Amino acid sequence: MTAALLLALFPGHALYAPVIMTETLASVLVAALLVVMVWLLRRQTPPRLWAAAGLGLLVGGSSLVRGEFLPLGLACLGLLAVRYRPRRRGALWVGVGALALALPLSAWTARNLLVLDAPVVISTGAADAFWDAHRPGATGLPSLGAGGALDQRLTHVPYPRREVTTARIRLREGVRYLITHPAQEARLWLRKLYLLHRDDSSALDYITAWGQDAQVSQPVARALARSANGYWYAILALCFFSLPLWWRAQREAGVAASLPLLFVTVWVLVIAVLFLGQTRYHVPLAPAYAVLAAPALAFAVEKGSKWPMAAFRTSARATSGRSRP
Amino acid sequence: MESGPAGSAGVFWTAYWPPGYSAILGGVYRLSGGPDLTAAEVFQAALGAVAVLLVFLAATALMGRGVG
Numbered sequence: 001m002t003a004a005l006l007l008a009l010f011p012g013h014a015l016y017a018p019v020i021m022t023e024t025l026a027s028v029l030v031a032a033l034l035v036v037m038v039w040l041l042r043r044q045t046p047p048r049l050w051a052a053a054g055l056g057l058l059v060g061g062s063s064l065v066r067g068e069f070l071p072l073g074l075a076c077l078g079l080l081a082v083r084y085r086p087r088r089r090g091a092l093w094v095g096v097g098a099l100a101l102a103l104p105l106s107a108w109t110a111r112n113l114l115v116l117d118a119p120v121v122i123s124t125g126a127a128d129a130f131w132d133a134h135r136p137g138a139t140g141l142p143s144l145g146a147g148g149a150l151d152q153r154l155t156h157v158p159y160p161r162r163e164v165t166t167a168r169i170r171l172r173e174g175v176r177y178l179i180t181h182p183a184q185e186a187r188l189w190l191r192k193l194y195l196l197h198r199d200d201s202s203a204l205d206y207i208t209a210w211g212q213d214a215q216v217s218q219p220v221a222r223a224l225a226r227s228a229n230g231y232w233y234a235i236l237a238l239c240f241f242s243l244p245l246w247w248r249a250q251r252e253a254g255v256a257a258s259l260p261l262l263f264v265t266v267w268v269l270v271i272a273v274l275f276l277g278q279t280r281y282h283v284p285l286a287p288a289y290a291v292l293a294a295p296a297l298a299f300a301v302e303k304g305s306k307w308p309m310a311a312f313r314t315s316a317r318a319t320s321g322r323s324r325p
Numbered sequence: 326m327e328s329g330p331a332g333s334a335g336v337f338w339t340a341y342w343p344p345g346y347s348a349i350l351g352g353v354y355r356l357s358g359g360p361d362l363t364a365a366e367v368f369q370a371a372l373g374a375v376a377v378l379l380v381f382l383a384a385t386a387l388m389g390r391g392v393g
Contacts, residue, residue, distance in 0.1 A: 002392050003384035008377045017370045020362070022346045024369040024376075031379035038386045064345035112340050125341040163338045245388075253387050260387075287376050291384045298392045 002301070003294035006235065011228035012200035013286040019206045022066055026284035029062040029069065030267075034259060034287060037076050041256035046084045046093035056100025064104055066284065067122040068270050073101060075266045083255060116160050124167035129275045131170035133192075134177040134185070140192040140277045195277030196268060200232030201225035202280040238293035239264075245295035260292040 007013060016023040036055055040047070059073030077094050084090030105121055112120040132142055150169060157165050178185055204225050208216050216224075249257040264285055271281050282289075350365060357364035385393025 001381070001390070004377050004381035004393060007380045013376075014373060017373050018366045019369075020350070020365055024372050025346055025349060028372045028376045028379070031376040031383065034383045035379050035386075038383050042386065061345060064343045065349075066345075067343065108344060116340060120340045123340055123343045124338065128341075160339065163340065249388055257387055259383075287380045287383075290380050291387070294384055294392045295388055298388075302391070 002298040003291045006238075006293055006297065007287055007290035009231070010235070010286050010290060011224065011231050012203065012283060015201075015203035015207065015224070015228060016283055019203050021206070021280075023203075023280060023283040026062070026066045026069075027286050029058070029065060030263065030284050031287035033058060033062065033069075033072070033076065034263060034291065037079075037259055038256050040080060041083060041254065041259065044083075044085060046080070046090055049093065049096050052093045052097040053100040056097040057103065059097075060101040060104035063101075063122065064108055067126055068267050068284075070105075070122065071270050072263065072266045075262060077101075079255065079262070116164050118164040118168075120164070120167070124163050126275075127167035127171040127174070131174040133188070133274065133276050134174040134181075136177070138177075138184075138188060140188050140195050142276050142278060189272050192272040192277030193268065196271060196279060196282050197236065199225075199229045199279050200282075201228040202278070202283070204228070235289050235293045238296045239289060241296035242293055245299060246292070249295070260288050263288040264292060 013024075013027060016027075036058060040051070040055065046052070055076070056073075059069055059076070062069035063073065077097050080097070081090060081094040084093060109119050109121050112118060116124075128147065129142070132138065132146060133140070135146065137146070147166075147170070150166060154162055154166055154169075201224070204216075204221050207213070208221050211218065211221070243261070246257050246261065267285050267288075268282070271277065275281070353364055353368045354360050381393050383393075387393075
């Protein structure tokens with residue numbers, strides 16, 4: 001019950017419920033993908049092909065909610081390709097999964113080809129975020145107005161062509177900066193890792209409209225932020241102390257025991273390397289963090305509950321030893 | 326559903342965000358008879374509860390009931 005309890009009490013996760021953004025939906029999809037992957041990896045041989053199609057559709061559909069699901073899903077398929085025996089059947093299974101993954105994305109890409117005259121796979125906004133993360137003066141956080149010069153330059157381009165032209169130029173400039181400034185990029189990756197994890201109270205910014213909405217008073221908002229951040233740091237500490245327990249769990253659970261860490265690593269690296277370090281981007285991972293953190297807490301609770309009994313037994317032994325003639 | 330930064334004369338960028346969340350939210354609004362913030366909040370609260378159940382299933386399968 002520990003992981004479920006950790007997630008149920010997760011303030012950063014619960015506070016996003018009234019925020020109309022993708023975080024809550026994405027976190028359920030992360031949890032669903034985790035359950036499906038645990039089930040699939042506990043087997044040595046691939047299940048029927050409909051399961052591959054189901055996994056592919058789940059990942060493809062989730063990628064249309066948040067783009068981070070695409071690399072995460074590909075990593076999951078790669079893990080299954082390595083795991084499944086016999087090799088040929090495993091390859092067929094993963095191939096069907098990849099085809100199913102492409103289905104929802106193809107429908108959206110075909111729509112973009114018709115409407116925008118360009119095969120946009122996920123979104124044009126991704127190019128914006130990518131450029132914002134890889135440009136002169138990038139801080140690792142989103143900037144408002146940094147792209148104004150390009151917007152001005154393209155005012156003569158009619159819609160919808162302007163959307164695609166802007167995305168193409170931003171993508172090209174971002175890639176160029178990424179390649180030509182490796183030292184700055186490496187420094188930014190570290191900074192983005194820090195920015196991504198520095199707090200867990202970002203939902204309150206949206207709920208209180210950055211302090212402008214009086215529905216939640218400032219003292220209450222501050223208290224909520226403190227408790228959300230404290231809980232988040234405790235979760236991160238528990239994740240760290242759980243790592244050896246997950247390592248040991250591989251003996252029984254096999255490669256499936258690496259899933260929570262794999263989810264967190266892929267998601268965080270995609271954001272830190274390619275995009276921006278906003279703290280809200282870690283929120284969809286709350287289920288993976290809860291699972292990752294649970295063993296250390298369960299271990300501590302188990303040891304803690306045994307300790308008074310052990311102390312009682314020792315004391316009882318000592319007493320009975322003294323009373324012996 | 327149109328999304329993204331507004332262009333001139335009411336023209337919108339239509340692929341600025343992927344469509345998944347807007348489509349699901351559109352479904353919730355359709356069921357509730359129109360754009361209704363409360364319906365969306367209730368839907369998201371229910372999703373949060375489903376996530377707790379899924380986490381219990383995943384962690385139990387990996388490490389047993391105590392950790393789940």
